[in-house]
Amino acid sequence: MSQLDLDKLFAKIEELKPKFIERLTDAVAIKSVSGDESLRPEVVKMSDFLVKELTTLGFKDIVQKPLGTQPPPVVNPDIQLPPVVLARSGSDPSKKTVLIYGHYDVQPASIEDGWNTDPFVLTHDKVKDILYGRGSTDDKGPVMGWLNVVEAHNELGLELPVNLVCCFEGMEESGSLGLDDLIAKEASDYFKGVDTVCISDNYWLGTKKPVLTYGLRGVHYYEIAIKGPGADLHSGVFGGMIGEPMTDLIKIMSSLVDSQGKILIKGIADMVAPLTPEEDKLYDTIDFSIDELNAATGSKTSLHDNKKDALKHRWRYPSLSLHGVEGAFSGVGAKTVIPAKVIGKFSIRTVPNIEPAKLDKIVIDHCNEVFKSLNSVNSIDAHLLHDGNYWVSDPYNDSFASAAKATKHVWGVEPDYTREGGSIPITLTFENELKTGVLLLPMGRGDDGAHSINEKLDMSNYINGCKTLGAYLHYYSKV
Amino acid sequence: MSQLDLDKLFAKIEELKPKFIERLTDAVAIKSVSGDESLRPEVVKMSDFLVKELTTLGFKDIVQKPLGTQPPPVVNPDIQLPPVVLARSGSDPSKKTVLIYGHYDVQPASIEDGWNTDPFVLTHDKVKDILYGRGSTDDKGPVMGWLNVVEAHNELGLELPVNLVCCFEGMEESGSLGLDDLIAKEASDYFKGVDTVCISDNYWLGTKKPVLTYGLRGVHYYEIAIKGPGADLHSGVFGGMIGEPMTDLIKIMSSLVDSQGKILIKGIADMVAPLTPEEDKLYDTIDFSIDELNAATGSKTSLHDNKKDALKHRWRYPSLSLHGVEGAFSGVGAKTVIPAKVIGKFSIRTVPNIEPAKLDKIVIDHCNEVFKSLNSVNSIDAHLLHDGNYWVSDPYNDSFASAAKATKHVWGVEPDYTREGGSIPITLTFENELKTGVLLLPMGRGDDGAHSINEKLDMSNYINGCKTLGAYLHYYSKV
CATH class of the missing domain: 3.40.630.10 (Zn peptidases)
Structure with missing residues (x-):
């Protein structure tokens, strides 16, 4: 033609x-x-x-x-x-x-x-x-x-x-x-x-x-289930007497990522493909700005002050988000409950050259090791819920x-x-x-x-x- | 009569x-x-x-x-x-x-x-x-x-x-x-x-x-609200680019209590009335056992191996329970959300001679200090929701x-x-x-x-x- x-x-x-x-x-x-x-x-x-x-x-x-x-x-x-x-x-x-x-x-x-x-x-x-x-x-x-x-x-x-x-x-x-x-x-x-x-x-x-x-990017979605008492308990009656699953879960969740978005699980950063000067240059001309990001989020919560770093962290670096907790109190107001079983949810966005099976092992081992260090009376089951590759x-x-x-x-x-x-x-x-x-x-x-x-x-x-x-x-x- | x-x-x-x-x-x-x-x-x-x-x-x-x-x-x-x-x-x-x-x-x-x-x-x-x-x-x-x-x-x-x-x-x-x-x-x-x-x-x-x-015991119920983006965001698109409120909240919640039930906020233990030998003796004859505690909780999650310590922690020591998170994902399954605003809920059971106003100041200062140390892009509002004295x-x-x-x-x-x-x-x-x-x-x-x-x-x-x-x-x- x-x-x-x-x-x-x-x-x-x-x-x-x-x-x-x-x-x-x-x-x-x-x-x-x-x-x-x-x-x-x-x-x-x-x-x-x-x-x-x-x-x-x-x-x-x-x-x-x-x-x-x-x-x-x-x-x-x-x-x-x-x-x-x-x-x-x-x-x-x-x-x-x-x-x-x-x-x-x-x-x-x-x-x-x-x-x-x-x-x-x-x-x-x-x-x-x-x-x-x-x-x-x-x-x-x-x-x-x-x-x-x-x-x-x-x-x-x-x-x-x-x-x-x-x-x-x-x-x-x-x-x-x-x-x-x-x-x-x-x-x-x-x-x-x-x-x-x-x-x-x-x-x-x-x-x-x-x-x-x-x-x-790919995504690996994980759950950390911590099981303690046989049923939800009243925190007035049992608070201080028993090991509370929420305490353990929050400790593990807090060990995964920091407030600057840095993943704290060892071994993941090592798998990320290094940034070459050629790839870095690709970001120079892209039409994007931190102002656009702020407009999209309706806030000034950008972790980066320039478009190149921001886009690299959207596209070519992994990220870890804590999504929530199943089984705990999630309503408005006050409820003095000790949840009996809580399931923390988080996911990791994956990029080249993160190996899926190795990632799962590293992540789950990390959760189990942190849990072990807590000397908790409760039990843990950390597992992958679903995944899709980059x-x-x-x-x-x-x-x-x-x-x-x-x-x-x-x-x-x-x-x-x-x-x-x-x-x-x-x-x-x-x-x-x-x-x-x-x-x-x-x-x-x-x-x-x-x-x-x-x-x-x-x-x-x-x-x-x-x-x-x-x-x-x-x-x-x-x- | x-x-x-x-x-x-x-x-x-x-x-x-x-x-x-x-x-x-x-x-x-x-x-x-x-x-x-x-x-x-x-x-x-x-x-x-x-x-x-x-x-x-x-x-x-x-x-x-x-x-x-x-x-x-x-x-x-x-x-x-x-x-x-x-x-x-x-x-x-x-x-x-x-x-x-x-x-x-x-x-x-x-x-x-x-x-x-x-x-x-x-x-x-x-x-x-x-x-x-x-x-x-x-x-x-x-x-x-x-x-x-x-x-x-x-x-x-x-x-x-x-x-x-x-x-x-x-x-x-x-x-x-x-x-x-x-x-x-x-x-x-x-x-x-x-x-x-x-x-x-x-x-x-x-x-x-x-x-x-x-x-x-009394109870002081607190909320830690962390506010970030203007609306919930997709973790695929924004994960790694912005500071996530859940990350900050979980860090603060993890700084409050350990898996053995020990409150980690400084200054609270100092206010608790010392145990006198007379008071300690009161616990000797009380009809209670760890087996009864386990039966009541349907588990073996007792933090103590003897009735006296267990009862003291129910009655005369403070305890801190993490109840849950409002605003985060709390359902079954997977949702790849970055929650825009999350509110962590916890309460402290109080005992003599904890001063209510001093307790609130210590607790809220602690939350604000931990938050400050995170260098977060988000904002915090930690506050007392309700209280009742011991x-x-x-x-x-x-x-x-x-x-x-x-x-x-x-x-x-x-x-x-x-x-x-x-x-x-x-x-x-x-x-x-x-x-x-x-x-x-x-x-x-x-x-x-x-x-x-x-x-x-x-x-x-x-x-x-x-x-x-x-x-x-x-x-x-x-x-």
């Missing part, structure tokens, strides 16, 4: 803008909240909507893959997981094949939460040129974006420059239940021959500069290079190369099962409020986002 | 046993749960029941003192506190006047909680000779006990050896709201001329030996001596002199406002399960308890 073709594509996308807004309006109107069992029919309805759209756009092999019964905890023990929608456009062996992933479920939303408009009515603020609605940015906007790209090609009578394989799930906001198994199963079947994976389900770091995302890609591979060219072409600037502090576990699953690279190519901005009230997608991000996705396919087809 | 009179009284009490069981049955049947607003009419009904009984028994000046509207938090903002029932029997200036306090409200109870029988049907297990029912021991049994004593005198045509003033409240299980003010107000009015106060609202230490209680009486004064004689007479053994680890704040209010001594003269046993399922009162404790209350009045009238 020539430069002329891309110009035509962009012009067609502009022309089809009313149609694209209508498509997103229809999608947002379906209350596909995966976390609310009573709305499960709406989630299924959203998958039907996708099938209809994909059919109209000429996709082939369209299937709604069932994932079976949802595992507990559920209200309705027979409730079925929403299907994964698979579809293809093109199967030309001379073309590259790109798997595009997105999700069609959304977070819960209710006008009572404080939305300015009905969350399930896509509302166009024409002064700000912003589209408001649940799922606008997470992730119905990007999913519609891919369909829009195909429609623009169809209208122009242009063939797609690559073969597309769609994988749209309906359970992402509820732990992507069942998806890992499906990917493993379809790796050598439906997904056979995929050259690369593109996920558009994250955001720019800030509000001004487009980004490509090449890394995610992910880092080569940001200069063919897929990333193509996305960079597309971004430059559409937005007129080189994208920032970012990581994210959180995890998108499916990224790693695709990479491991399909043995391909994965690109995270975001459409929305850092202030879109994906899981909050008044979720939005700027019109420019929606339309330029469509152009970027289209241009990416074209540049990638040529490498 | 002669020895012969006492023998007659005891015989009459035995004779009236069926009547006394009936009286307690009627009382237990009224669901006077003060903590459940929907049952407030039942609490009022219980006060009416008392008025009816007191009238029948010939009491005078019977009044249901209104305490006004219940302060928030309440469901119904207009809900009225249950009245305090006041009544007199006798006003002979040549006799001593004894104020008897009890409460006619009870803890919540429901068969679904695991009761073996309907909690509001007094059930006589004839094999074990035990009465089961909510309020049987706490505190309807003792309140009926006083009425039973008067009835036995009436039946014998005997005058009471003292003037009695009744003060029965209906809000004890819900913080005795309004009672302090009423006592202060009536000290020079209804309660004028009271020589001593007798409270029967606690329990034997164990199950075999009667006790007289001469001391209670109480210790002379266990050999006239009232205690009379109760000791009564106990010996009825049970055939010298009572143990005990303290309690918890607080009964009203004890101190009576002492301060009426400028009289207070005696705690329990009816039930240590295993009665006052606030638990299957609350009970052994028949021997009910009947011998009535005899003890009656004999106490007689011995006290003679000193």
